[in-house]
Amino acid sequence: MNLQSTTTLNNGVEMPLLGLGVYAPRHNNEVQQAVEWALEAGCRLIDTASIYGNEREVADAMAASGLPRQELFITTKVWNDDEGYDTTLTAFDKSLEKLKTDYVDLYLIHWPIREKRLDTWRALETLYADKRVRAIGVSNYYQPHLDELFTIASVTPAVNQFEFSPYCNPADVVAYCREKGIQPEGYAPLVRGEKSNDPRLVTLAEKYGKSTYQILVKWSLQQGVVTIPKSVKKERIQENFAVFDFAISDEDMADMNTWHDNTRVAWNPLDF
């Protein structure tokens, strides 16, 4: 496995396993530079969203990189206020305009807004049928949201993105996604640095000669879960991607799988 390693989605599209998240730097003008550094380091997956307000910066970095569009994998998301059928189609057009591209690789429903999420999904299916997105998916969907979606969906979501770290490890959601052919993707894999002093994590970092951040990234990757650590600092971006020269033992992976303590940086999907 290396930075170019991909997973094959349920419609045959190849998605990189490791990418850069771009929510939410203090200043969005840091995003263009961060994406450029990530692309230079070999990263090809960028995770943005309309609510992050930085799709234009992502577009500028894509252009500055000189990389062919088809080598990049760009995810964006429809935000809560835009959910609904027509509003989602309009929001998608705005995202495309900001991203200065004529297609998105993966378009996600950002949160499952109760009254609107089925109409929002129908809009995503329209965009997919019209070949304006290569894959469609959801974010922050747990089993009840997926089960509801399956009652109307003509297309199975290709990806479900949700909070995923050893400290927020909804293993039942991962298992359910796999059963249904949905690729799990984890956000906040670094718990925004909140756990970097956890003695158990520090011990593993020392054992493997890696940083605590690299241990967290590797824990996701070794399970085949796509992961999108965020940083806008060059050294940290490079550090977070330098995780292909070691492996966490099965025993240590099993131990990390007992650390779940419901630590969340975002809302609980079951509240939606």
Ligand SMILES: NC(=O)C1=CN([C@@H]2O[C@H](COP(=O)(O)OP(=O)(O)OC[C@H]3O[C@@H](n4cnc5c(N)ncnc54)[C@H](O)[C@@H]3O)[C@@H](O)[C@H]2O)C=CC1
């Ligand atoms: N679908 C959704 O609802 C959500 C999606 N996301 C996506 O996931 C991405 C990652 O999640 P985040 O919330 O950004 O949290 P994260 O867990 O990736 O943490 C990022 C923070 O960790 C610290 N950090 C990163 N690398 C470091 C290093 N090598 N050394 C020291 N500190 C380091 C920095 O403070 C940085 O701001 C987001 O940028 C976004 O793209 C995030 C939250 C919700």
Ligand SMILES: O=CCc1c[nH]c2ccccc12
């Ligand atoms: O992707 C980040 C999701 C998120 C969760 N809460 C908020 C509030 C405002 C913007 C984005 C988000």
